[in-house]
Amino acid sequence: MLKPKSYVLRIGHRPERDLRVTTHVGLSSRALGASGMYLAADDRKVVDSIMDVAHRFGGTYFCKNNVKWKNCINIFKRNGGKVVHLTMYGLRLQDVISEIRTEKKILIVVGAEKVPGNMYELANYNVAVSNQPHSEISALALFLDHLYDGAELELAFPDAELGVLPTAIGKTVIKHDEYHGDEV
Numbered sequence: 195m196l197k198p199k200s201y202v203l204r205i206g207h208r209p210e211r212d213l214r215v216t217t218h219v220g221l222s223s224r225a226l227g228a229s230g231m232y233l234a235a236d237d238r239k240v241v242d243s244i245m246d247v248a249h250r251f252g253g254t255y256f257c258k259n260n261v262k263w264k265n266c267i268n269i270f271k272r273n274g275g276k277v278v279h280l281t282m283y284g285l286r287l288q289d290v291i292s293e294i295r296t297e298k299k300i301l302i303v304v305g306a307e308k309v310p311g312n313m314y315e316l317a318n319y320n321v322a323v324s325n326q327p328h329s330e331i332s333a334l335a336l337f338l339d340h341l342y343d344g345a346e347l348e349l350a351f352p353d354a355e356l357g358v359l360p361t362a363i364g365k366t367v368i369k370h371d372e373y374h375g376d377e378v
């Protein structure tokens with residue numbers, strides 16, 4: 195099992211406009227070892243399309259619709275977790291990742307447009323994946339890869355209806371019970 199356990203909190207999501215990006219935040223975090231996503235907006239379409247993939251491709255990833263972002267942060271902290279806010283203004287990923295690896299569980303916060311000012315104080319770590327502006331999807335993917343040091347690429351997802359057999363050319367889809375690997 196990957197350590198620390200990680201969860202994503204998506205804030206600032208605008209239904210319709212951010213549908214594709216937020217769906218990809220969920221799918222990328224699932225594929226790269228996170229345990230679930232809290233969505234601080236009411237958008238069932240996003241949750242349904244992430245959970246459709248999660249059911250077909252296995253594992254225990256969850257997606258919770260319409261959370262109150264401050265409550266989510268406070269409850270997570272009260273339960274012993276630490277909050278990592280991804281922001282281009284934060285401390286450099288490469289300088290803080292080894293300390294973050296020692297935490298029990300982390301909530302990774304990613305924004306959409308402008309993030310509320312108090313997010314910087316609520317976070318235990320404000321982390322920059324380079325100090326250049328880019329995207330929540332790339333920031334999250336790189337953060338998770340550094341957090342788990344590549345081990346997330348070895349994960350297998352139990353109870354899947356579908357799995358992919360890596361092939362040099364073409365596509366091979368298999369039943370998951372023919373698949374072997376570390377479980378999420």
Ligand code: SAM
Pocket residue numbers: 279280281282283303304305306307308309321322323324325326327328329330331333
């Ligand atoms: N301009 C917005 C602001 O100042 O809050 C950020 C917009 S950006 C498209 C959306 C999200 O991507 C941010 O909230 C942050 O989570 C993430 N992001 C973008 N660049 C980043 C970076 N260099 N390091 C870490 N996270 C980043």
